Amino acid sequence: MDELIIEKLNKSNLNDVFQVAEIWYNWWGKNCNLTIDDLKEIVEKRCSGEPLPIVYIAKFNDNVIGTINFLHNDAELRPELYPFIGGMYVKNEYRNKGIASKLINTLLIEVSCNFECVYLITSLSGFYEKFGFEFIEMTDTNMVNGTPTRERLYKKKFNK
Numbered sequence: 001m002d003e004l005i006i007e008k009l010n011k012s013n014l015n016d017v018f019q020v021a022e023i024w025y026n027w028w029g030k031n032c033n034l035t036i037d038d039l040k041e042i043v044e045k046r047c048s049g050e051p052l053p054i055v056y057i058a059k060f061n062d063n064v065i066g067t068i069n070f071l072h073n074d075a076e077l078r079p080e081l082y083p084f085i086g087g088m089y090v091k092n093e094y095r096n097k098g099i100a101s102k103l104i105n106t107l108l109i110e111v112s113c114n115f116e117c118v119y120l121i122t123s124l125s126g127f128y129e130k131f132g133f134e135f136i137e138m139t140d141t142n143m144v145n146g147t148p149t150r151e152r153l154y155k156k157k158f159n160k
Contacts, residue, residue, distance in 0.1 A: 009055040011047040019064035066090035068103040075141040085120040112158040121151040
């Protein structure tokens with residue numbers, strides 16, 4: 001039976017780790033001059049068993065088709081903000097099927113118990129508002145080739 005599974009990435013599942021590294025490489029890694037091996041190392045560190053970071057994956061027929069991360073920070077130029085959702089990605093052929101929503105909702109349910117709020121940065125407008133995120137400001141986030149990138153900063157507060 002074909003079934004979508006949302007689960008935490010386990011670094012002992014080498015096939016899943018490789019698939020996530022491959023997704024990240026094709027999405028942004030090659031533009032940052034990273035290799036698949038570099039990204040495999042990053043993926044393994046992100047599922048080290050510490051409280052943060054956490055990587056969730058969406059799988060369909062044993063293929064990783066999407067990822068989302070829960071991180072200390074995803075905006076190097078805004079170190080005072082904590083914690084962050086980042087790395088939200090669904091492969092093109094699986095988009096507009098509710099997979100991103102399932103990844104986000106799974107992560108939000110888990111983190112809402114332990115945190116008062118969560119941040120994210122994105123170039124998207126109108127998507128994360130559906131999940132209760134509020135636009136805060138346009139902000140410089142990360143350095144790319146010596147130039148700061150300007151993105152939308154969002155915050156979601158959890159009811160305690």
